[in-house]
Amino acid sequence: MDIIWRDSAAKDAYEEARVGRVFNHRRPSRFPLAVVKATSEEDIVKAVKMAVEMKCRVAVRSGGHSWAAWSVRDNSILIDLGNYKQVKVDPENSVAIATPSMTGRELNSALIKDHGLMFPGGHCPDVGLGGFLLQGGMGWNCRNWGWACERVLGLDVVTAEGELIHCNSTQNQDLYWAARGAGPGFPGVVTRFHLSLNPYPKRGFRSSGYVYPISLYRKAFDWLLSITETFDNDTEIAAISNYPEGSDEMCFFILFVVMKDDPEEAEKALRPAQETRPDGAIDEWFCREDSLEEQYDKQEGANPEKHRYCAENAYINNDADVPAVLEEAFTTLPHRKAFSLWYAMNPCSRRKLPDMALSMQSDHYFALYTVWEEESDDARCQAWVKDVMKKVERQSVGAYLGDSDFQVRRTKFWAxxxxxxxxxxxxxxxxxxxxCGYLDEDDKSxxxxxxxxxxxxx
Ligand SMILES: Cc1cc2nc3c(=O)[nH]c(=O)nc-3n(C[C@H](O)[C@H](O)[C@H](O)COP(=O)(O)OP(=O)(O)OC[C@H]3O[C@@H](n4cnc5c(N)ncnc54)[C@H](O)[C@@H]3O)c2cc1C
Known part of the structure; x- marks a missing residue:
């Protein structure tokens, strides 16, 4: 078991172990006592037992994509699972057993080609299953297929005492309940997820896109809201304000991604948008052939590595005037790489959820993904996020753990x-x-x- 100690390792090696796998380049000033690079379940058990003996806390890193770098905690033993990647597929039963540092792309590349199966992991290909599933998992086609954690059949967990146990609907039910929505407050270390899979809709994977000038924001958004509720049940719908590559003009981009077995069904699903769309799009496409891999590439482009990030989010009230509430967020982006997102959650948001910790949602998921490069822009970009959220949050019912930073803003995350x-x-x-649990201001929760x-x- 490879252990890098803060007080004895070479400075560069310690720094690499501390934050080298943290996606957000706005690095935290928090310093673990040691980083354990686990390669097996036994390593995880040993690391937790070591922390018990040393009377210090345990932090965990799976994919390293938590915006606020929740894995980096003062005086903790950080268990980094980056070198512990395993997946076992049972295609007969459409089940996979995967370790938490497997990313959505890694898992799906083991599933799609050989088995024609997929798992609706995070949109960004490199998000780890660990953090993503524990907080609920707003995966592909979440508005129809539901939360990714609803597909967790069971999990293997090392408890805070260092005991390896299994949790599912009949064993250690309370931990199984918590594992689907606790996020970084889950009181154990997950070593494996047992996941239910769906068929990969290869033949009918299509998308339509409509790019409007930001001056048509209100008109385009009103139209989108008017068609969303009754839109096809295999189509993911999102609206994004951004600066398209190579353009100086901020735009309002609406994307429909349909995942069907049959190409004709896919076209039929997308047609109502094509036939009712407002005039004025500066670019558009209808029912283009698409794939998960292509979607991953686009997400990767929008969320580049080695950049500084500040994310925020809210579930907007179902009865709010959503375009008005989000107007500032969508029309005043502070940086050319930043973008704002509205993501349709209806009908998932209207269903009774399974009995699990995750319990917060509305029809309208809204998130700010503020991206920039230079440290000198930190204060300006973060102030913009704070300012926008101060107004938006009053029209919200709560927020999603996955795009939150409890050091900065406190709200409701569960019923x-x-x-x-x-x-x-x-x-x-x-x-x-x-x-370690939830990282609030001064990490005292x-x-x-x-x-x-x-x-x-x-
Ligand atoms: C570019 C980008 C795109 C994103 N897109 C989506 C999206 O489409 N949908 C969505 O829902 N979210 C999305 N997110 C949010 C993302 O899901 C969360 O940040 C999530 O926490 C990342 O998981 P991770 O394992 O990669 O992160 P990590 O930083 O490794 O983990 C975050 C925290 O989760 C806990 N944790 C992780 N693994 C374990 C484990 N094995 N046992 C116990 N606790 C553990 C720990 O507290 C850990 O510190 C995105 C984030 C980024 C940066």
């Missing part, structure tokens, strides 16, 4: 009863706060967890 139950489960399984209240209402 009230779910939050209470989750915090109690955390205290039962980890009474000493061995696993410990076993209390998050308060789950809108700060602006206090």
């Amino acid at each position: 009230d009863d779910n939050a209470k139950r989750l915090m109690a489960i955390r205290r039962k399984w980890d009474p000493q706060g061995r696993v 410990g076993t209390n967890g998050l308060r789950n209240v809108h700060e602006w209402k206090l």
